[in-house]
Amino acid sequence: xxxxxxxxTALVTAYARAYHHVFDRPRILADPLAARLLGVSVDExxxxxxxxxxxxxSGGGMDILRLGVGDRPRRLFFAARARFAxxxxxxxxxxxxxxxxxxxxxxxxxxxxxxxPGLRVFEVDHPATQAWKQQRLTASGFDLPxxxxxxxxxxxxxTLAERLAAAGFGRADPAVFVWLGVxxxxxxxxxxxxxxxxASHSAPVEVVFDYLQSARTDADRAQxxxxxxxxxxxxEPWFSYFTPDDVAAQxxxxxxxxxxxxxxxxLIAGYLDGSAEFAGExxxxxxxxxxxxASR
Numbered sequence: 001x002x003x004x005x006x007x008x009t010a011l012v013t014a015y016a017r018a019y020h021h022v023f024d025r026p027r028i029l030a031d032p033l034a035a036r037l038l039g040v041s042v043d044e045x046x047x048x049x050x051x052x053x054x055x056x057x058s059g060g061g062m063d064i065l066r067l068g069v070g071d072r073p074r075r076l077f078f079a080a081r082a083r084f085a086x087x088x089x090x091x092x093x094x095x096x097x098x099x100x101x102x103x104x105x106x107x108x109x110x111x112x113x114x115x116x117p118g119l120r121v122f123e124v125d126h127p128a129t130q131a132w133k134q135q136r137l138t139a140s141g142f143d144l145p146x147x148x149x150x151x152x153x154x155x156x157x158x159t160l161a162e163r164l165a166a167a168g169f170g171r172a173d174p175a176v177f178v179w180l181g182v183x184x185x186x187x188x189x190x191x192x193x194x195x196x197x198x199a200s201h202s203a204p205v206e207v208v209f210d211y212l213q214s215a216r217t218d219a220d221r222a223q224x225x226x227x228x229x230x231x232x233x234x235x236e237p238w239f240s241y242f243t244p245d246d247v248a249a250q251x252x253x254x255x256x257x258x259x260x261x262x263x264x265x266x267l268i269a270g271y272l273d274g275s276a277e278f279a280g281e282x283x284x285x286x287x288x289x290x291x292x293x294a295s296r
Contacts, residue, residue: 005132008234009181010106012068014038016075017082017109019045024072028271029079029086033109036140037133045069073268073283080268081291085178085208086110088293092206093119097174101164103194104182107133111148120147122169124160127152155190161197172202179209184238191240192250199254199296206295207256210264213288214241223284247292256294264289 018034021027022042035045048069068074089100093116102108105123114121123130130152137144151167153160165171177198183191198207215221228238244261251259262270265282278286 006107006129007236009185009236010129011038012065013078013181014107015040015045015048015065016068016078019049019069020075020079023049024075024079026272027079028076028268029083031079031082031109031113033112033142034107037107037109037136037142039136039140071285073278074285076268076277077264077286077289080264080271081180081210082108082110083271084267084291084293085180088206088208089119089176089178090116092174092176097176097204099170099173100176100178101169103160103177103179105130105133106181107136110178111145112137112142114145114147118147120149121145122149122151122164122167124151124153124164127154160194170203174204175201175206177205177207179207181210183209183211184240185236187239188242195250195254199256204295206293208291208293210289210291211247212238212241213290214243215288220287224288227285241288244290251294254296256296258296259292259294261290261292264291267291 014034015038017029017031018038018040020029021031021034022045035042048066051070068078089110092100098118099120099122101122101124102110103124105111105125106129108123111121111123125133130150134150149167151163151169153163169175179194186194195207198205212224215224224241231238248259248261263282264286265278268286269277281287
């Protein structure tokens, strides 16, 4: 991660959500604030979404943004996983849950679109990412809701438990943890430690996260390795892969009893009213990706 600002992953995801809100129909996720937070115009978004043959290449970070914005399956997945998490939060809020923790919040805008009165949002991320985001929020004229609490955590020097406690997070109150676009950048030990912390919550708790499935064939393995090399080349290497059975076993061992685990393609299809978005095999970019919800 660039210590002077957000990670490339955070930027790509935010640009993809902004493009999706403006141009994709049917729309899976309504995020009218993403473009405003980024300071990007509709024309600039449209340019990023143009096919590669129709525009000159500029290289570097711009090509990375074009990959996230111009790749429709990847873009739809970013929208679908956020929608899935926000739907789970809505259900929890309707049942009386009063706090949600967004781990690796990046440039997520849910806290500023939050339609649930009284729901407190804790945004957890690296201090540099949060500083950049707060600057953008101020520059873009956002009103910061009282229910939003920034929780800067440098995992080299801080612990999640200590930083959340200092921020006023209630360990004795029900909560939802949203953990998107993060797990594969952590070691398996770090993933387990975070799940153990979530599971140790004394009140009912729910977690939503995405992960990469271990390769099952030589072709899948080669494709995953190629993508992992590209991620490592921009300074964001992948460290964790799991099978659905392994993830479920770990979660059950920690006390989670209600587990829903879906493929990226199935998740997207569920929000497109049965549209045959991906005929036959899912696109390469989506095959290893899964989204999971677990509660206890």
